[in-house]
Amino acid sequence: MKMRRLILLLSALTLIVSIAGCGNGEEEEPFQVGVVPAQNKGDMKQAMDKLEKKLSDGINRPVEIKIHSDYQAVVEALKYKKMDMAFLGPLTFVQARNATGVNAIVTQLIDGKPYYHSYIIVPEDSELDSMEELVKNSENVRFAFGDPNSTSGSLIPSIALKERGVFxxxxxxxxxxxxxxxxxxxxALSIxxxxxxxxxxxxxxYDQLAESGKIDKDRIRIIWKSEKLFQYPWAVQKEVDQQTVDQLRKTFLSIKDPEILNVFGASAFTKAENSDYETIRKAAKEAGRLEVGSTGE
Structure with a gap:
């Protein structure tokens, strides 16, 4: 009789431990999101906390957003599967897609349009008033690109300058x-x-910095403007299932919070596709900015 009770007690304990174990196993790992700040990342923290909550509710899963210091850090994290989704510049996206096969799902609208441009700017009292004047006087010009992996701050203007023989x-x-x-x-501040x-x-x-008062437009002039560039994409790993992609898109498209939108200079979010960045991919390839021998695509 005692032996039977002991067996029943052990069985009950085993069942309890098993149930507890299953409960722990059901706790999902956070959906990891990486963001590269286009400006000072200190200005993004509160907005990212809000976005984290919004996305978590949208996909019914914990979401963790990390702000990274530079573009390359995010590409590396994507390569090693340390994040599920990332906010990238167009050039960084085509590099990441080339290396890992990530897919663009969403981008932002600026004044209702999914496009932006690369500008070349000068101090307001500069004698340079055009790209032609810049090229003509290049030997006397101290020129500044942004991040080496930036589309508008590096890739596109470098191609324009290369075509004109000064770079x-x-x-x-x-x-x-x-x-x-x-x-x-x-x-902007350096200029x-x-x-x-x-x-x-x-x-x-540039417009966002002016509107926020961080720069004074009256002290800067624009002397060159590129063709249209498709806005920065949010891209997911190719392993992310379609249901989650649909939920993410639906969540982004529903965002109205000005604090979240403003940090991206956005009026809203809209759907994006890989094909939207084909022009950038071709430019990156021609400039030797894509890894050779990649199996990402």
Missing amino acids: QSNQKHQFQELTFTGSHDVT QNKKYDAGAIDSAI
């Missing part, structure tokens, strides 16, 4: 000085304060 590489160029500031806001004579910047971020 071949970071080491081979006809400028008095060439530098990378690392971000669009630093570029405003005449640290450099000309610089490349994202048009939407």
Whole structure:
């Protein structure tokens, strides 16, 4: 009789432990999201906390958003499957897609349009008033790109300058000085304060910096504007299932919170496809900015 009770007790304990184990096993790992700030990342924290909650409710799963210091850090994290989704510049997206097969699902609208431009800006009192004048006087110009992996702050303007014969590489160029500031806001302030004579910047971020009072438009002039560029995408790993993709898109498209939208300079979000970035992919390939031998696509 005692033996039977002991067996029943052990069975009950085993069942309890089993149930407890199943409960722990059902706790999902957070859906990891990486964001590369186009400006000072300190300004993004509160908005990202809100977005984290919004996405978590949308996909019914914990979401963890991490702000990364640069584009390359996010590409590496995607390569090693340390994140499920990332907010990337167009150039970084095509590089990540080339390496890992990530898919664009959403982008932002700026004043109702999913496009932006690359600008070259100069101090307001500069004698340079056009791309032609910049090229003609390149030997006396201190030029600033943004992040080396930025579409509007590096890739597109470097191609334009290369076509005009004043830029071949970071080491081979006809400028008095060439530098990378690392971000669009630093570029804008550097031009405003005449640290450099000309610089490349994202048009939407330029407008956002002016509207927020971080730069003074009256102290800066735009002397060159690129063709339309499709806005920054949110991209997911190719392993992310279609249901989650649909939920993410639905959630982004429903966002009305101005604090979340403003940090991206957005009026709203809209659907994006890989094909939207084909022009950037071709430009990156021609400029030698895609890894050779990748199996991502």
